Amino acid sequence: MAIGGYNQLPLISLNTQLGAEAYQFQSARAALYAYLNAAKIKTLYIPNYICDSIFPALKSLTVDIKFYSVNEQLLPVICPKLTNKSNSRILLVNYFGLLNEQVKTLTALEPELFIVDNSQALFCEHIDGTTSIYSPRKFLGIPDGGLLRTAEKINMPETQYDASENVGHLLLRAAGDVQAGYVRFLAAEQALECFIPKEISVISAHLIKCADINVIKKMRRRNYEILYNKFKSLNQLQFPVNDHVPLCYPLKLGVGVTSICRTLIDKAIYLPRYWRSDYSGEVGTSMFENTLFLPIDERLSEDNIYALSDIIEQRIEYEYSR
Structure with a gap:
């Protein structure tokens, strides 16, 4: 512990634990990249209602992308049947954090075949056997963060994400200057477009501890x-x-x-x-x-x-x- 010197923000740690059993990366897309690379996944079935941000990572890994349709209740019209279960996975999106029970039902028989995208469902419990991905920065005031729960052995990167230049939007928003903060927010989001995995920043790791x-x-x-x-x-x-x-x-x-x-x-x-x-x-x-x-x-x-x-x-x- 450092004593004395310059002042700091008055952030009180509540010792909040979030994703203690998860691999912690700088973003959800980096977490997905890390899993697909480690598990040597060649084919990924994806719903045809999804954010484009994941596609550069998939193309970088030369993953074969196959789309399936979702219905009005945001569930698969027909759940894909995998011909090669060793190197194929199905990505299920827990849209807006409102499909917990439906996702449990869909993954019940062969959970190991599913990647559950909980980017919009931070507090949805991990389903044993599946691989789960979370994006805590969608719920918390942090500049970066992506969590991965999986049985696959992941070699964590040695490099830690540096968020020191990407926290300005959080401070400006807290101070009430939303418009100036939005410009900084876009820059922070752009910095996270790089999907090469890095460990979550020390800033985000500490801010998570302060979240109630x-x-x-x-x-x-x-x-x-x-x-x-x-x-x-x-x-x-x-x-x-x-x-x-x-x-x-x-x-x-x-x-x-x-x-x-x-x-x-x-x-x-x-x-x-x-x-x-x-x-x-x-x-x-x-x-x-x-x-x-x-x-x-x-x-x-x-x-x-x-x-x-x-x-x-x-x-x-x-x-x-x-």
Whole structure:
């Protein structure tokens, strides 16, 4: 322990343990790369509704990509049948952290054949026998991080990710300068495009220890439930919260949402879009075009959530009336 010298941020460690049994990398895509490389996977079956960020890593490893379709409930229309089980895997996405039980059912018979992408489901328990990948920076204020749970032996890289130049967006956002922080956020995201595995940064490892996981879980569930009850009759997706800790509240409408999102920006409400991709099938395209992904994180009070829901309701009524 160093004593004296310059000051530090007043971050109090709660000794939070997250992914203690996992291999810890700088990103989820690096974790996926590490697993596929170690397990010598040659063929990967992927849903046709997914983020493009994984494809450079797959192409680098010359993995043969085969797509399967998902239905309106974001589950495989038909689960792929593997002809070569030793070097083929099926990637299942736990969309928005809302498909825990469905994923358990799908992987029950031959769990070793599945990679469960829990990038949007940080608090979903690892299923024995499967390989699981997590992205804690989607839930926590950290600059990098990707967790891998697998029975495969992984040789961890000797190099540690340096996040010292990629924390500015977190500090600016905390200080209230969202616009300046967004520029830094894009730069931080770009830095993580390199999928060559590195160990998680010392900064993220420490910030994880300072996170109050119980509060995060409680607030996300509460906020999701408020929005679920508010929009239940309107939403074309019906995912009750149950024991999930969701990433967001996906509100799928019968109209396009691009104009709504643009209008919300003027009110300083920034919604992500999941995902614009050349690989998306009909369901994926519909999700991108017609779904509002509403925030539910622990920074939002009940009053914030009710105010947000009122604004969203007004914009939806306007769009339907046009």
